[in-house]
Amino acid sequence: MEIIGCQVRREPPNSTERYTRWINQLASDQLLTQVFTSHGPTVVMPTWFCSRAWFSHVGPFDEGGQGVPEDLLFFYSHLRKGGGVVRVDQSLLIYRYHPKAATHSVLETTIWTHRVRFLEERALPHWAAFTIWNAGRQGRRLYRSLTAESRRKVVAFCDVDENKIKKGFYSYEDSEERPKPRVPILHFRAARPPFVICVKLDLTGGAFEDNLRSLHLQEGRDFLHFS
Numbered sequence: 001m002e003i004i005g006c007q008v009r010r011e012p013p014n015s016t017e018r019y020t021r022w023i024n025q026l027a028s029d030q031l032l033t034q035v036f037t038s039h040g041p042t043v044v045m046p047t048w049f050c051s052r053a054w055f056s057h058v059g060p061f062d063e064g065g066q067g068v069p070e071d072l073l074f075f076y077s078h079l080r081k082g083g084g085v086v087r088v089d090q091s092l093l094i095y096r097y098h099p100k101a102a103t104h105s106v107l108e109t110t111i112w113t114h115r116v117r118f119l120e121e122r123a124l125p126h127w128a129a130f131t132i133w134n135a136g137r138q139g140r141r142l143y144r145s146l147t148a149e150s151r152r153k154v155v156a157f158c159d160v161d162e163n164k165i166k167k168g169f170y171s172y173e174d175s176e177e178r179p180k181p182r183v184p185i186l187h188f189r190a191a192r193p194p195f196v197i198c199v200k201l202d203l204t205g206g207a208f209e210d211n212l213r214s215l216h217l218q219e220g221r222d223f224l225h226f227s
Contacts, residue, residue: 001054002084003075005043008095015097018202024091031085033220035075036119037201038111038227042085045071047093050083057081066105069114076118115226116145119196123224124150127194134198135159135185138227140170142198143183156184158191160211189215195223 007024010016022039031042058078061070079085124130132139135157143154157170165185172181188211195217199208217223 001050001057001082002086003043003078004049004086004088005047006088006090006092008044008047008093009091011094011096020095021202026087028087030219031087032079034225035079035085036115036123037225038115040069040072040111041075043087044093044095045075046095050078054083058083067107067110069106069111072111072114076114079122112145116142119224119226120147120150123196124153127153129153129155130194130196131156131158131186131191132198133158133188133191133195133223134227135161135164135170136198138198142196142226143170144172144174151181154183156186156191158186158188158195160188193217193222197223197225198227200227201225 008020010020019039022037023042023044026034026042034042058081059074062068062073063070130153132143132154136159139157139159143151143157146154151172157164159165165187167185169182169184172183175181193215197212201209212223215222219225
């Protein structure tokens, strides 16, 4: 069974420009491969359509109140139960932005925790080893957030920043292991897939996207976007 959504028009038109481009331009296969990103569900909840029977099977929404990402939790439950995602490629909804929207009450740390656990549940068991693309703050944060079992699968970080690469490795100082884990930091061309990518899309003038394209990898098999 599928959740069906559509493209949207944002009001005001210039609000959340990166998010709006993402939600409207994902290819059909990316509706499933990009479910781990910080943008959340790959079709916007106000556009969702599914059968009542399927909603009853998956649901209900978590009514825990302010601060609960109920759309994300339902979306994850939907995927866990084998549901698919489809988008109608027409703009059928005006999606209004305002600063007092309930979504702003959800803490980023709450969403982060759910996202990491979902990544570990759905993706990482399929990989014996992987590389975290980004040796900076976000990549290190993901590494530290993983369970010990998942951390042991991280064979390297990779980056384009020569200063980070020159350091040679990242030492996980908070680890209780002895010796403390030391993870190599490589140039992205020297690293091997699969990658969990902790670089935000649409923020580098196309430079990151060009680098990724140059490796001729397949999304979902060789890499996943997390940021």
